[in-house]
Amino acid sequence: MKVGQSTEIFGSLQKKVFWGKPIKRCQPYSFHNRLRLQKRGSSSHPNNNGEIVTSKGETIALNKESTTRVTSQFKTVSSLFVELIKTNTPSFDFSLSSLAKRLPFQNAQTNIPIDSVANKQLEQKDVETKTGIPLYFDILGRKKEEKKEVAIPQWKIKRKAVSQESIDARTKHVVSAVAKAVSQSSLLVRLEDFCHHLFQYPAAKSVASREGAISILLRLKHSIPRDELIHRQIREGLALLGYADPLPAKGIRILSIDGGGTRGLLALRILRHLEKIGGRPIYESFDYICGVSTGAVLALLIGAAKKNIKDVETMYREISTEVFKQDRSTGLGGLLWSHAYYDTNKWEKILRDKIGETVMIRTAREHNCLKVSAISSIVSQEMLRPFVFRNYTLPFRVQSLYSGTFRHKMWEAVRASSAAPGYFGEFKLEENIHQDGGLFVNNPCAVAIHEAKCIWPNAKLLSVVSIGTGRCQPLNMAAGVNAIDPTNTSLKQKLSKVIDSATDTERVHTILHDLLPPKVYYRFNPYLSEIHSLDETNPARWESMLEDVDMYIRKNHRNMSQAASTLQTPRSSFQSAKDWVIEKRFLLQNKATF
Template sequence: MSTVKTLGESNVPKLAQASSAETVSQLWFKTKPISRKFCYRAVQLQLETISSDQGHDESHGNVSWSWFELVVFKDGQSEEPVIKNGQPLVWKSHNNRTDPLDTRAADSLHFGIIFDRRHDLFDLIEIGNVIGIRVCAKHPGWINDAQYGRLRAKYVHYDLFSPMAWHVGEGLEASTNEAVTDGVYTLTPPTECHLISKTDEQTDAIWFTTPILDENTIPKFQDIQLFTTARHQGVLPEGATGIWSWFDIVILDTPESTQPKVKDGRVLVWLSHEVPAGQLGDVEQDGKLFGPDHEIFTHLQPGNVIAVRPSTRFAGWELHAQSARLVVRLSNKGRTGGVPRSQVDWAKVIKRNKDLQAALEQYLTKATSHKDPAAVSVETTLLTQELRADRDDNYGEGERPLRLLSLDGGGVRGISALHILKDIMGKVTGDKNAKPCDYFDMMAGTSTGGLIAIMLGRLRMSIDECIDAYEDLASEIFGAGPISKVVNGATTGARYSGDTLANAVKKVIGKHAEGNNPDAPMLDPEDGCKVFVLACRADDLSNSVATHLRTYTNKEVEKSFNEYKIWEAARATSAAPTYFTRIKLGDHEYIDGGVGFNNPVLLLMGEARLYFGFARPIGCLVTIGTGMNPNVVLPDVSNNPVGNIITTAGTIKSMWELVTTSEHANIMARNLLDSNLYFRFNVGKKLVDQTWIKQVSPTFWERIFGKEEEAQKYTEENWASLDIALDDYKQMAALVKLTLEFMTIPAENDRAKRAADKLPPKKVPKKKA
């Protein structure tokens, strides 16, 4: 028994008129997206048209150059045909010419080719595609005058392919042999499946499913296992961590569904297996065996189906699946077991991720010149990935709340952040030399904030050790005289030597790294405090890419960028334009992450969510500024002592255009956490108070303002005039004094106490297995 349905039609005339040997084609109409029902039950497809050509023409004999085509598009918005196996999915239906003596006015009802199940069209079309009808003509004088058309399909009332049923009989047949208690059923796909990722977003497809599940079948599920023959692209991207071509087992609400079922905020998806690395050809694989105690069976409801979903993620990754078998064992005795249901409010977790992603996107946009595309962050893209039901750690559910530390960039002003942190740590245990790496789960820093994060987290230095090293670094790195600055600027475009910076950092690493190795790797041999520093791809300052250089492997991203040496990462995060030359790591050059990402607090929140799990709470977030005021107006480049050096002027202008205030990130971040969990410290907010500065450090006040009448000219709007320059290391002592006084202010002292209360107990780092 069968039925015929119209997939699409049009009574709007469409004319294709050729004037040369080139084919002229006009898209006439499209169908709605192809459904599962079409793929599994349609047996024939035919186009009918009422149309004519130009009439009698003897120039080409009885050959017709007026015809109709069926074209497969990816979706309703696509304008180009789908390409498979290097060929566009386009097939000719029929010509207009039936009688060479007819006239144009003589419209005819044309019935095109009947495409049946033997035709490639049925093998290659996928759920979600649409079929378009094109009106075509070729050679001068030929036309195709289409008046009406419809595309019709014949359907049978049952699925033609596995899974049409569990077997060729009816229902679930039980064996008459009492010793046989189970039935094993093998389901296969009707076609191959090919996926190619072009972005960082996940690319996937529903390949094939089980028959519709009912009340009789669901209780009998004993186990299910997928077997595949497939390959990926063959050559893994350089620096790639993990495999990003894989097969999932998913639950669909109905056979027609194109997205997995969602329950309590989680997507009902479980990993079967990944396509292995190091293989150039097709590989036969056995997927995970989902047994009777697996939670997948507790989520099944009548009307659902279990489906196989091939998936890829990150640009360049491919999956080419040739064949598969989904083997299901059903028991007449029914299934025993089950797993407890999660108590996490997953809807709240999803909203929290979306709010953070929205804040990050706004931050990345602010970090970019208004004339250019927003800055890019892979980690931000991944925040709204589906929450999978198969995560063994349940996304950090039930684990201890996280303790995070974010350090702004700011050149020599980073000394202020160290003294603020020392004050906080002193309130934790009474010991101001308590090592932050023993209390924080993750640190992030930009520019000199990145240097501090490396010293405190990766090298596990005490704060006093870090202060001593920082002061030595500042004097050694920024000690170049005026002549050296001009020479460096004229020859390299930077006023200070990148080699001097690298060598100074190597001295610190050689003193504190394992084995006193100055070339020690970023990847930490201990499973302790996680550290990442921000660097910015220098390909083009107007198309910033926020890059996380890590001391650990984050399995949620394609590349962890942890293969570099510690000094290379320190050099990359500190390569401020006009101050230091950029550094090349791998295929790209990097500059100071402070160009756009000076306050990494939002990126730290995103990284922590990805690495530790979306459901793991944040118990304390300490973010420390370096003396930049919320209303800072960056100085005109003409006031810069090397601002007139032609080789650096363009870079200076680009940099200042792109820098945003660190407080902008702070304002967005503090709205994403409870106030009793978020602690921001920045001496900069007091540096606009002229009275306070005069009381705390008269010498500093006089150096900046001079005479009393001159001081009256300064307001918050032109505060930048009193700012300590990134390289003015001789003013570090003054800033330290201001910072120490700042931390005695009752509000700041109380904030430090409340932050300290959130930090115990001390963590014990573990050696990696």
């Protein structure tokens, strides 16, 4: 061994053993810091309790475990080095890896804090040594692209946590401010503040209800002159509190519209006939309208926007023609690239223009606004489940079985509900990914009944009208069966049967028909002479569909007349008196008693 080689080996061995664990990363009260304090010649000294007293009078407790571990490691390194000096054979391997393998405390070094940066640098050096290729080149000699770290927005890092106590205090304050408003201008500002607070914190409606917010708003509704701006805010505030006006008819009137693409024209033709028989617009004949996919489009246009059937049909034809206009090559490319045959961005632009940017709950500002909902399917969670977009909220002690929201815009609700796989891309809202509601409930009638009973828990069902978008019974029952082996089916046939089973609308109809009382439930789903696709835009085939539905209407005219007559049943005198008593009870109490 040459002169000076022992010093080099010992120093290198120390670096190998304590690589990435510099003294500054050890505990501040460890053995190293004690040595450092003594070497500085400072006035620090140990006391009787085994602690170090610094010149400033601070005490540092010693960690016996770290002291014992580091001391034993130094002793082991020293003894190993002496053994190597005594051996001094030419064949001895003085490489650092060989020396490190002989250390008996290899497993013990995991207790020492790990310096990830130093370890990463060491790994990079090892790779460069073995391959001879710098890490900024790949195995083919091409320069690697540096991965740029995505900057996290500050609003995600620095979120202000609001305690529940502060939310409750703020809720009580805004309720009190509305009650103490003197002028109409100040009342309008405070009502806007109240609605904004409940919109931001929906759970605060429980505290607001206990503070008598419903009675305050009802008194303002009856006492304030016909100031439309104030009344619009009052109606929104009552909707945010989960309050529902008394029903205008004898019971709850529900309209449910299935999904089905352009076959929604069939539903519009049936609704036009019901409107003609009843003599009233559809939005005046129902209390609750629910739709899925294309039914969601019709539900929001008729129920929330209050458009007449003729205008909706004209708009529906224009939308269908514009959206489903796609050449085959572009469609196939989009299907492979984004799993969407049609232009999703174009569809969203049309929805913004036709459906509107109004937030769902803001539609409750209108006088005699219907309760409207659109249903989508959440596919980003462990299990597929429905999601309800509402223009209302439920009373604070009432919980729906279906999750949902009232805070999104109308076009977003339709976009989520109509995101049919293969036709349009999936739609991401907040943390959820939405697809067509027909994946879970293509017939939303059962969901509509559940939601309506949550809004009016003590009311009975007067009429439930469910409208389908056509069904086709093939004349050739053997169509699609393998002629060579009838017991064998192709993969396409199996997948088709699975889809048909998942989107079956008649199963829900059969259950409701057996459970609901007679002359309450009506289902109108016309038979079609041939199968029509969801994206059918051929005018000739549209006319063929409408001929089929006209024939169906003629055959079912009696049932449709009975349904229209039931929808017009007025509220009885006893029910009106009961509604008056309940409203007076709200008006007379300062704070609600629960």
